[in-house]
Amino acid sequence: MMSDGRTAGRAVGGAVLTACLWLTAVPADRLSAQVSFHVAVGARYSSTLVHDSLVTPFDLRPALAPALLLSVRDELRPGWSADATLDVSPSGLRRHEGGGSFDAGSFTALAFTVGLQRHFAAGVSARLGVGGMRYAASQTGVFREGSGGIFPLGSVAATYALPFPYARTNHLEVEARYDVHQFITPALRSEGFTASRPVHRAAILVRVGWGGGTP
Amino acid sequence: MTTRRAVVAFVALAACSDPAIPDRAGVYAFADTVIISTDTTVTLFRWPTNRLPVRFWADPRSNMRFLVERSIVVWQDQFLYGELRGIVVSDSAAADVVVQWADSVPPDVPPDTTPAANSCAGVTTFEFDSTGFALSGPVRVSLTVLTGTPVPAGQVQACMRRVAIHELGHSLGLLRHSSFDEDIMFGSPIVDYPSRFDRRTVEVLYHSQPTVQPAPP
Numbered sequence: 001m002m003s004d005g006r007t008a009g010r011a012v013g014g015a016v017l018t019a020c021l022w023l024t025a026v027p028a029d030r031l032s033a034q035v036s037f038h039v040a041v042g043a044r045y046s047s048t049l050v051h052d053s054l055v056t057p058f059d060l061r062p063a064l065a066p067a068l069l070l071s072v073r074d075e076l077r078p079g080w081s082a083d084a085t086l087d088v089s090p091s092g093l094r095r096h097e098g099g100g101s102f103d104a105g106s107f108t109a110l111a112f113t114v115g116l117q118r119h120f121a122a123g124v125s126a127r128l129g130v131g132g133m134r135y136a137a138s139q140t141g142v143f144r145e146g147s148g149g150i151f152p153l154g155s156v157a158a159t160y161a162l163p164f165p166y167a168r169t170n171h172l173e174v175e176a177r178y179d180v181h182q183f184i185t186p187a188l189r190s191e192g193f194t195a196s197r198p199v200h201r202a203a204i205l206v207r208v209g210w211g212g213g214t215p
Numbered sequence: 216m217t218t219r220r221a222v223v224a225f226v227a228l229a230a231c232s233d234p235a236i237p238d239r240a241g242v243y244a245f246a247d248t249v250i251i252s253t254d255t256t257v258t259l260f261r262w263p264t265n266r267l268p269v270r271f272w273a274d275p276r277s278n279m280r281f282l283v284e285r286s287i288v289v290w291q292d293q294f295l296y297g298e299l300r301g302i303v304v305s306d307s308a309a310a311d312v313v314v315q316w317a318d319s320v321p322p323d324v325p326p327d328t329t330p331a332a333n334s335c336a337g338v339t340t341f342e343f344d345s346t347g348f349a350l351s352g353p354v355r356v357s358l359t360v361l362t363g364t365p366v367p368a369g370q371v372q373a374c375m376r377r378v379a380i381h382e383l384g385h386s387l388g389l390l391r392h393s394s395f396d397e398d399i400m401f402g403s404p405i406v407d408y409p410s411r412f413d414r415r416t417v418e419v420l421y422h423s424q425p426t427v428q429p430a431p432p
Contacts, residue, residue: 050295051233052236052296054418058422060296093297100264102297104296104297141297142296188295192238193235195235196234197233
């Protein structure tokens with residue numbers, strides 16, 4: 001448990017350090033003009049982590065979970081921006097078996113992505129991102145031998161900037177985000193699973209930002 | 216071109232197929248048979264999900280609490296999907312499983328790691344109600360120091376660690392013994408922890424439909 005906590009802490013620390021280095025490398029005048037900070041909150045659905053069968057088939061799936069995203073965004077040129085995003089999502093785990101749903105532990109999913117965003121007309125933008133994700137959990141159940149390290153992650157998102165004056169001033173946006181990664185843990189390998197499973201996540205978020213120009 | 220490659224990689228990542236479900240060979244028999252009136256039926260007992268965590272009471276003398284807590288953790292760790300949780304409670308009247316010393320109480324000393332000596336034993340008792348399909352009270356486990364040839368206290372403690380796991384395995388529903396001495400549920404256990412076959416067996420048990428219910432809480 002402690003090692004997982006330390007590793008998760010290092011992952012977050014690394015993300016913050018990266019963001020700080022990036023910020024210090026950017027000239028201050030450019031910072032004030034083009035860099036913005038964003039916080040997004042919302043809800044996330046995740047597909048099945050493990051499909052198994054012991055007597056009868058069943059699924060291990062995260063419950064609907066809150067999502068918190070912290071982003072630093074830089075306007076590259078008109079219509080384009082790049083961002084670095086830390087995505088935190090604490091979730092319960094449920095075993096779905098025989099029509100019932102049972103508690104199977106919990107975890108916190110930590111993802112760090114860098115993305116490229118294209119702004120279209122009427123406040124609509126699309127983002128493509130890549131990064132890594134790790135599960136921070138106590139060493140029980142599927143995480144009893146560790147969390148499996150950092151999984152490569154790809155994400156896409158569509159964002160709509162609300163057209164109201166207050167919303168434009170505060171970079172208020174709504175976002176639909178999808179990402180996918182491959183999941184397997186050492187305990188699952190010990191159990192006999194030989195391949196990872198694609199896990200799809202979808203989130204609906206409300207985003208607010210500070211700094212930068214009006215989007 | 217780079218964008219196209221990224222899209223192709225993304226689609227490939229998203230489209231990977233489900234991994235195969237592992238084969239779990241080597242499960243040994245865990246259900247028992249009892250004769251109720253004239254019918255022979257299978258006794259399959261496990262703690263249902265709505266009765267978790269299973270409440271264990273440990274004899275306060277010597278290191279019984281340690282032995283019980285350790286055994287609970289060992290069995291919990293066999294599961295991947297949260298099928299079992301156990302706790303130690305301080306009130307024996309509120310316990311699902313009562314674990315006691317049968318007679319003499321061994322001293323709490325570090326275990327001797329030299330080859331195993333058969334210096335202790337255990338018994339797990341289920342009491343059924345008149346229907347035979349429900350327990351009438353808590354499961355009772357007793358651990359005892361074997362008399363006869365004197366054995367160093369450290370070897371008794373090493374034996375107690377094994378036998379406590381073995382007997383708590385019975386209390387969880389592994390009603391039969393394994394025929395293989397590599398398993399903790401072998402009649403006279405000589406290994407310190409459950410084997411992969413113990414693990415597979417208890418996993419299958421906790422996804423099987425029980426025929427016997429625990430006593431009301």
